[in-house]
Amino acid sequence: MSTTQSERLRELLEPLVGSQGLDLEEIAVDSVGRKRVLRVVVDSDTGADLDQIADVSRALSAKLDETDAMGEGEYTLEVGTPGAERLLTEHRHYVRATGRLARFQLTEGGELVARILGVDDEGVELEVPGVKGRKATARRLAFPEIARARVQVEFNRKDEKSEKKEEEA
Known part of the structure; x- marks a missing residue:
């Protein structure tokens, strides 16, 4: 997809996505055989449910059709x-x-896996898990120190809602 097409699509679609209370995160056009696929990724601070996805999909489809x-x-x-x-x-x-x-992934090299505790304009406050029974430690990373960061899937961590329900039971 050319930069021009990407920019044009973003300019066209971003206001519609915003009007639905969502952020336009990504646009990609891929060729699949003879067909093309326009993938639009949206999100918000509270996430996006299926109804919101359906609503924004209909709005984007109508706009693209015209x-x-x-x-x-x-x-x-x-x-x-x-x-x-x-x-x-x-x-x-x-x-x-x-x-x-x-x-x-750190700009100085190396890698760190940690829990994000807080974020401000300069960087992130982290909790680095302890190894072999040691206590977790606090660490701060400034944004320029971060080359790349990706959320990790946790299969065995209880979320706060589950913990509160168990405490109430």
């Missing part, structure tokens, strides 16, 4: 949310990942 932004050929529109192991590229992504475990 323009020539995708050209003359057939295409399929897919609207979804970021995956479970989302890449953290914007300040708002770090804020949304507060409380989650993330893998950080």
Whole structure:
């Protein structure tokens, strides 16, 4: 997809996504055989439910149908949310990942897996899990120290809602 088409699609679709209370995170056009697939990734601070995805999908489809932004050929529109192991590229992504475990690639080299405790304009406050029975330690990373960060899936961590329900029982 050319930069021009990407920018044009973003300019066209971003206001519609915003009007639905969501952020436009990503746009990608892929060729699948003779067809093209327009993938639109949306999110918000509270996540996006299926009804919101359906509403924004209908709005985007209608807007695309009334323009020539995708050209003359057939295409399929897919609207979804970021995956479970989302890449953290914007300040708002770090804020949304507060409380989650993330893998950080450091600009100085090396890697760190830690839980995001807080985020401000300069960086993130982290809790680095202890190894072999040691206590977790606090660490701060400034954004320039982070080359890349990605949320990690945790299968055995109880979320706060589950813990509160068990305490009440």
